[in-house]
Every structure is written in C-alpha cells, then in structure tokens.
Amino acid sequence: MQLPTSLLYAILTLLPPSLTLADDSNGAHNASLLWGPYRPNLYLGIRPRVPDSLFMGLMWGKLTANEQDLRHTCETSDEIAHYGWDMYDSRRGGIQTMHDKKSDLILRTSFVKESEGQGAGNWALRVAGNMTAKSKGQKTRVVFYVGMEEGCKDCVLEAAASQQGQGDDLYVETVNIHSQHPKLGTAEIRIPRPFDVDGNGKPGYTVVKSLQVSKDRPIWKAKSLFLEALLKDGNNLANDPGPGNMHFVQLIFQDSFEFDILYSSQSATVAMSSTELTRELNKTTEMFDSRFASMFIPKPPFGTEAYAGFGKSVLSNLQGGLGYFHGDAKVDLSKNHAFDETTPKFWEKAASARKDSKPETKKPYELFSHVPSRYGFPRGFLWDEGFHLLTILEWDADLALEVVRSWFSSVDENGWIPREHILGDELRSVVPEKFVVQYPHIANPPTLFWIVSKAVDMLHGNAEYTGRESKFLSSPKKGKELISELYPKMKRHYEWWRKSQVGDVEVHSRPRVNLDEGYRWRGRTPETNLASGLDDYPRPEPPSLTELHVDALSWVGVMAETMAKLSRRMDNEADIITFQAQLRNIRSNLEALHWSEADKMYCDAFVSPSDNRHTFFCPKGYVSLFPFLTGALGPEHPHLNATLDLIRDPKHLWTDYGVRSLSPESPAYGTLENYWRGPIWMNINYLIIERLLDLAQREGPLQDRCREIYIELRANVVATVYNSWLATATIWEQYDPATGKGQRSPGFTGWTSLVVKIMAFPDLDTKAGLSGFGKGFAG
C-alpha cells in the first residue's frame, strides 16, 4: 500500500518525539559529529572530536618543484586561486575544490561519514587531481599522513603495505593502517592501489614511511617531519611500513589521478568501500540541495540559480570552518597589574606589565567552534561564533547548540570566557606573541546569548523551526535539560560581566540615572579597544576611568533580556524579578547616560577633566547604533527616527555598498589601520537588516520607512558580497565603502557568510507586486 506523503507526515508528527529519533541519548546523537575536517587550518585535515587521538592531513605538490612548496596549511602565499567546499554539511560531509595555480592542478577532496546503520563510525575520503592544459604529463606528489597525538598512552598505530609483482616491478597494492584507541576502538584505514584514470598504464606509485617521533618533534609539524624523512632517504622515500606514531603514505602520479582512503571502525558491521563512498556522496548532494531549497533559497530579487549557487558555496564554507581544538592555553592570572588602575595613565602600567607577563599554562581546554577564516585566523573567537551560529541554528539547530555548550564549558569559576581560544602549540605557532596571552578581566560581546534565546523561542513554538529532527527542540524534556545545563553558566558569565566591566556612573552625576547600570570595556589602550570587537573604532582619548561605553551597556541589555526569558522557563521567581528590573534600568540608562539630545545620537560618555561634567563623545558610526542593533528601540521609540537618519544619510553611514562603520565627517575616518574606521562589515549590516525586517513587520509610525531602508540595504549588501565573489572567487573580511571591493582577509567565511541569511529574508518590495506586508495591505 502506498501512502501519500502528506498522510505519512501527519502520522509521523503524531508520534511521540522519542520514537522518531534513532536514539536521543547524547552519545548516539553526537555520533554524526564525531569525525570531520576538524583541522580547518589545513586544506584538508581530518580528526575526531576526541582529545589525544588520531590526527590526519593531506599535502601535495608538483614532483619537480621545491619540496618546500608542498601544500599543507592554508596560506595566502600559496596562490591557490580558489579553495573551499562547494557543498558541505557538518553531519554528512561534502566536496571541496582547490585550484592550485602554481602546481597547475585542480584538486578535489570528497569526504563522507556514516553515523547510522551498519556502517556507523566509518568515513571515507576521495582525493582526485586534474591537470590543466598546461600540465599534461606532469608528476604530482600526494602525501596523506596519519598520526597519533602524544597524549594517548595506550594507543596502537601500525602500518602495513601488501606488495605485488617482482624485482623492479614490485609495487604496493594496498596500504593498511591499524589503530586502537580507548575511545575510538579498533579501526582500519585502507588505501587501495589507485586505479588508472587516464588509461596510460600508470596507476600511481605508493610508499609508506612509518616513524616514531619524539615529543620535541610534535606530529603537527607534519610537513617538516616529512621533508626530513625525504632528505634522509636521498629524496626518494623508501617503503618502510611498521609501528609508529606517524605514518606518511606518499603517492606519485603522472597526469590526473584519484584514490580513496577508507576508514572502517570495528564497531561497524560492514567495512567502508569505494562504492559506498560514491553512494553516500550522491545522497549527501541530494540532501544538501533539497535542504538548502527548503531553508535558504534566495528570495527576490535574488531568486536565480546563480544566487542559489553562491549561497550554497558560502554556507558550505562556513560549515567547512568547523574545528575541534584541544590543548593548553596561556592565561595571565596575576590580577594585580591588569586591574591596577590607580595611576592617571593606567593603561601604560597594564601595557608594560603585559610585555613581561608570566602567563600560566591552563590545561586542558577543548573547543568545538567555527573559525572566522581558515587562512588568517583558524581558531575560535567568542563574538564571531554567535554570528556564525545565527545561520547554523537554522540549518542544524542541534549542532549550533552543541557549539554553544562547548563555548560555555570554558567559562571559569568567576564567569570569565576567553575572547579568543588559542589552544596548543600548533595554533600558537601562527599567532604573534603579543596576542597569545588571554586576560581574565577582558570581555567580548556575548553574542552566544542570542543563540540560546532564539533556541528557546523555537522550543516553545514562538519562532519557526523547520530543521531536521532535533534532540533539543523536538523534545520539551531535552530542551529543559539543556537550559538547566546552560543557565548557571550563563548567569555566572552575566554576573562576571556586571562586576568586571562596571563603570563609574556616580561621577557622572546625571539626573534620573540608576547607579548600577553603566559599563566600561576593560583593557583598552589609546586608539584601541580589542575587547569590544571593534578594535580601533574611535573612543574618548586618552582613555579614562570615567568612560561609559554605549555598546557595553547595550550588550548587558542583551544578556539581561535573555536571562529574564530563561528564568521564566526555569520558573525561577526570584531571578525573573531581578533580571527584569535590571533590564528596565539598562533601558532607561541608555537614555539617561548615552542619549545626546544635541547630537541626536547615542554616544560614549566620559567626565571631562576641564569642567568635571558628563560629556558625550559622538563620532557618527557603528557604536551609536548599538541600542538599535540590540533591539532596545521598538516601533514607537522616540529615538528610532534619528537612528534611521544616521543610517540612511549618504553624508554619514550610507553607501551604495552597505552601511559603513564611520562617517567621513569624523576626523578618525580612514586613519591609522583603518580597520573599523570606515569599511563596511557584514556582521553589523546583518543586524541592521534583521532589525529593519522586524520593524517593517510591526505597526508603527516608521513602519514604511523601515521597510524602504530594508529593501535598499538588503539589495546593496547582497550585491556587494556577490559581485566581489564573482570577481575574486572568495568572500572577504570587510568591504571598501568607496568601491564595494572586498578587502583585508580573503576567505573570511565567518560572519560575512550571513549574506546567505540576508538573501533568504523576505522581499518586502510591494512595488514588485509581492503583497502581505506593510500597512498598505492591512485593510
């Protein structure tokens, strides 16, 4: 009997949630997240989400080239014209293409994993190379390595290579690497002899080199370890398989090639095979396309195949930046100098103390997070992650929440979360010394609170949730358990923020002000304020202890609002009252401390040393938008129109390419590093668009105006990111306000990827004949 799909669906949704889930225990659910290309600093680096375990990577290069040119970590100097995932889903896998101009090679890596059924626990990687017209006949060296991290004491790793043929015709038929790990169990990694893709009778020449490397030659230095081994063997690597903690499998090809790496876990009842790899890859492509179509299909005026293709690539690369990191961190716990603000130029003392800071090594941390850029900063950044998860929450809510849990697991006993996680020697090796040490008095915007807040809305049916089956959101019990787990940590972080970033409100002696709610980012120095995330955005100079930062107060508002919502879910009466009262005071202090009637803007404030009075510091730019960006300005708010004026004025923030960070009227515009002093940033543009969309859909005197600006800004920023992508095959950290060109970090697949959500937002252009929104259609 054939049931219509709609009927089937109706039956399925009537079943209790636990029956529709394979297994709702944590372990089983997370099985689909166990393996992945979780070393995003490499073009292709695979590892499981398990500390002290298997560790793999891919390297390649022209055989005749200087071996130093072997590709391994993502480097802009490699001149890879284009690299990235064309299609990728963090639970299933995908396909990545790299156009290596210097090697005249187009390399494609396809990765799949299986977490259900007989093959659960298996994964496979296919590596395929295509020559360009220029490189016919070229020989390519490809190296896949498998290592075991040093921390694993009872692990086994051993390679074998079965040989065929005789004398000069002796060749390696199959490579097999056997591994045993307490958490991963027993597994075999098999690399069958590559078949002959070109029909020229040259199937590739394989050797295996097994090494036992010592502590001082860590396996993350895979490239130099390989080059040393190569040199030792007189540039012709000998086949030498056996036990060891590091195994290099080198394959040499002439012309195009393709080979598979098949990982079979003993817990799976069937071994991974090349046929299965192909089948899974096809299934994944289908799933990805239909899921994208239901979730992120671009709406007019972007409803063409071209924008959909762009969106798929961008979404894939955001997900391809998901990493698993573990290792120690450098934290300066000697509170004294950092908090010592007794001298007039207090920042000088902190700065010099920083120079000879003796950080403690804190270990071990684990982090599961997306990265802003695989080239430039392949590690976790706190406020970036909240922006990444806005998109991930829709694509795969449980993954987003898993990442949120990971970040909150690093909250310390005082409530501090590091702004940036630089774990272990490998990540530290690419970070300039002065940025490595983290300080427990430095904050960063609490964007992860948005994710928890939105998840709670989904959980209670107050927001659309169209995701796949979700452990947390389809089960009220699991949802409640998650909130109960996060609640105390979020509360601790909130309370830490309130204490550690407190401002001196009293010296401002303002009428109608609540003395508890005013904040100042700690750790700032002249011209910089890294903690705020807006590094060089102009602030009052010189730094002063009387400063009050409007963005800081706005962020405390985001936390208070989220905590009030969560405390209602927790039925915690005392907390509900506390958080609601705090939120009310925050909102009224935004007006009492930060609204400048003369400037018609929200501004930072300080007490002027000349007359001892509350003084505003008002460059026109992003910081003044924060009350609006964080949702404090509802449809009837008296200062909404002035804020829209600031956004929409071409003399100030408005450009044809998006809203820029600073007005050209400001003396700081375009000066010094010109980082947050003019360029257009997509995270902030996303927030503006999200707020405008909300206001355009609510009754109010400015509803039409919000809709108009929404339509224009949405069109402008999508065009900016898309056109630049067409021209450069990548998305960028920021965009030039004069030309719209992408600039600074290429491959910035972090928050710039929010363009996917922006394209999928509704088109509110009533002129284009789409009805349903706006006052004009109400009656």
Ligand code: 6A9
């Ligand atoms: C410097 C580079 C080999 C700066 O996207 C991450 C952060 C943001 O959180 C922040 O708001 N970016 C923004 O102002 C990039 C920070 C990169 C610092 C690393 C060392 C080494 O390159």
